[in-house]
Amino acid sequence: MIQKLLKNWLKLQRKNLHKIMDEKEKIDDINNLIESELVNFTRELDNVKSLSELESVKTKYTGKKSFLTVTLRNIGSLPVQLRPIIGNKSNAARKKIEADILKKEQFLKGIEYEKKLREESIDLSLPGRGIKAGRKNIISSVIEEIEEIFIGMGFEIAEGPEVETDYYNFEALNTPADHPARSLHDTFFVSDSILLRTHTSPVQIRYMEKNKPPIFIIVPGKVYRRDYDVTHTPMFTQIEGLVVDKDINFGNLKWTIETFAYEIFGRKRKVRFRPHYFPFTEPSAEVDVSCNICGGKGCRSCSGSGWLEILGAGMVDPNLYKFVGYDPEEVSGFAFGMGIERICMLKYGIDDLRLFFENDLRFIDQF
């Protein structure tokens, strides 16, 4: 059809070669032809579904015999004044056609590539090639968790020797040789005056000797007591805390411990302070959290009381300051200590203390 139109058009041209014709009319004619060529092209291109179809459309509209190619080839036979107008118009049309074809070609190639890729399936459910994570010991991870809570409250971490002198372990902690509280700590001795520390509290004295207030420290570490049965291991782990500064009071102790307990056991638990006795604090307290199993009503886990003991605490006994050269009228402070294994047991519902040091990987792997 195009051929026919073109022929007619050319015939007309020649016929009127020497006539002065309405140029505008001629241009309109040609424009119309180009426009309809574009419309046809777009419609056909839209229907193209494959690269081979695209090839034939490409030949039809840009090949040697295509309307635009023929027009452009014959542009020289047109009146001079018409050439640029028709030429520009045809070129623009041809460029658009070529660009559209390229776009379509890329699109179709993408589809075909995608189709090829779809054939390359694997079983995503096969196991990955193993990088297995190991586990931190539950004691270490709970210590680190507690450390982070206290670091957030401005504490630093202090450490001290596990083999201690009687002086640091007992005497400077207000527990002289004949003190009744000593019988609560069954002690391993290395010599008359050297022993395995029975608590982390000696670090309180060592730290105060070397530092001036304000002191905000916690002290994690192993401690030893001469007890070995279902509920005691000869070695266990404690975290000690010490705060000494001007105007530190019992209310500060309560806030610090409550903040800690909420962080580690959750906001829903209640915390209570109960008077107790330790030689190196006065007033002293034991701290309980409400039982998570019965919600405080009383059950077997909390032996009916609704409460679970988590730590011991108190205001630093002013006698201790004398051992380290502080003025007890100037500064005051508090201390606390807890057994890590107990915290772990309460937190994770572990019912056998011995599991902590048997190093059964079936246990370690759970945390």
Add this chain to the structure above:
Amino acid sequence: MKVTLNWIKEFLDDYNQNKISPGDFADILTMSGTEVKKIENIGSKYENIIIGKIVDFINHPSADKLSLCKVDTGTRIASIVCGAKNFKKGDIVVTALPGAVVNGMTIRENKIRGQISEGMMCSEMELGLSSDSEGIMILDESFRVGESFSKSVGLDDIVLELEVTPNRPDCLGVIGIAREISALTGIEFKIPEYDFDKRLNIDSNFIIEIEDYNLCPRYTAKIFENITNIQTPLWLRNRLLMCDIRSISLIVDLTNYIMLETGQPLHAFDKDLLYSNKIVVRRAKEDEKIKLIDDSTRILDNDMLVIADEKKAVAIAGIMGGKDTEINPDTKNILLEAANFNGPSIMRTSKKIGLRSEASNRFEKKIDPLLTLYAVGRFEDVLNKITGYGIKGCIYDNYKKTERQRNIVLRTDRVKQILGKDIDKNTISRIFTGLKIENRIRDKNIETIIPSWRYEDLEREIDLVEEIARIYGYDKFDSIPTTVTGRRGKYTGYQKAVREIRQSLCDIGLNEVINYSFCSIDTIKKFRLDLEKEYSDNVEILNPINEDFRYLRTTLLPSLLKNVRDNINHNIKDIGIFEISKIFKKRSDEDNDTLPLEINKIGVMLTGKRVQKSWSEEERNTDFYDLKGILEFIYDKYYFNSILKIEESDYKFFHPRINGSIRINGKKMGIIGKIHPLLVMEAEINQDVYYMELNLDDFVNNIRKEKKYKAITNFPSIDVDLAIVVDEEIKNDDIVSEIKKCGSSLLKDVRLFDIYRGPQIEKNKKSMAYSLNFREDSRTLKDAEVEIIVKRILENLGKKFNAKIRE
């Protein structure tokens, strides 16, 4: 310590009007510092058990051994089939009616051999009163038929198990607990009037000699003559029973009863078995022997205090009485002792001879010497009430009075400073009055006088502050945030590195174990640690729990090997574990008073398969290089521009040739190797085990990690591959360092990528293939330059190691 609620109530005026439930009572005590561990309702165990009377009985028509009894239960006559024979018509018996629980069994009306039985008559054992199961329990005429059994015999009571803190010896008796309740609730505390002869030392018929008043400040005694040896009344027996004390005889039971009530331990001697009318409180002679009432014989020394007659020791003071003078069924006259001994001395003796008793437990905590007179009087009072003994005879009392009065001034400002709360001084005064602490408000101060029974624990102002907080109630203090100005919480560099290393090792698949710090001599010998200078000098525990815990370990190796074995026994065979713990080593100097060395170590142990057989991979056993890879991994994290070397070593616990020391920048930091196969076999492990131990302190303290930016250059580098054939003995490390030495600064990296042994090269030789990477940071390197260097390298390798290039 156990006490019963009814007993406490005897010392509280109008207690029952206050309507405090047993639970609340326990809470009040707990929240005052005397923790109630357990509340036990004894009465509820005896529901539906009543006093009955056998009005008649006949033999069971179809069973010879059974009787058919008619029992008056107060409201009706019940038929009960009974298997016992020890009763007669008219006997008062304990009768369990349907619904009662006896010996864990619920009593029901049922038929026994065709006869209806509407209950059960109980023996003492069935009632949980004693081990006596011979026949049913027969009571005397004084019991009222139809009454509840528990009420009739004092078992309708609540038992409280208390944890009395060591600073409160005054609470080691019922009276002390009643006094606390009074201070906490405002219920008035009262001691009933007792009847006893109050005269002191009116004659010298009996002499008490005290050698050392420091060890025995007071010895009070009284002689009771011609006592009536009757059975202990049930109510008294049952009180002791509820407090876990076995009934023995009236006199012994009475001493225990008074001790539980007052906190003052008493001891009764058979006076006729004492040598004379004289008691001497003296130190024991060296190796003096005494047989105690628990039938044990003890050998004493000069540090121990004894009660003696003029011949021999008759008791270890404050701990236990002697067998020879103990109360027996024939005892007529007794000498009752109520003494006060030096607490620390009693504690030392008790520890030394390994014997603790109710008495020693109280003396250890320094009880009030004023208690002795009171306890002796109360003994006479109760004895008189039970046996009609009478009120007679003086008390012999040897007492060197010491100051027992203490005045303490409390500043109310101090209360606020320590507790963070202003407590009104009148409130404080009221608290003190409740505690029987005399007090007077003077401006901002309160002047106090401490009562004798609190003399030992209320010494200072701070002790009073504690009393205020305790009675006021810990729950009534507000939580007050601490200020954070001028400080910042953080880990030290060391702490951070240790925690990072722990995390890193977990991240590459190792599990963290924690073992006891102890080891046994067996372990030391087996691993031949005593032969290694680095691992000998174990710290010894003088009083270990057992031989497995006698020494502190000098290496983590044996513990980890044990962990491996234990887990293999659980069929977990492919293991990678590590531990970060301290080891301990005696210091070389002789001085016994220096603390041992404590070094943080990190031990890593690998065994089993490193790569599991899987759908995509072949399995592979762990070998030395897996472990070395872990070492290089943590080394690489912390050591920049450094040199890590494994030096061949000779540790006896390692395989003789897979045996190395770890050196970083020349400093020895640990060991690495394969555990000696014999040790592994001995541990019954059938697979190779590799172990590395690093001195964590050295490793962390020498970290070299200066961070400095160096511009990245984009000039291309040139890779050259190089294969040489050398003798088997030539070490990779030596070749690499030779290559590096000749490589000039242009050589950036040397990587071993292949080792070949086989038919293509000579025997006992190996081909080592290296990839060398050259680069010049400021320009493009020319091939010709590199060729010259490679030529030089090959020449040097040839000279040094007789290396031949492999074509």
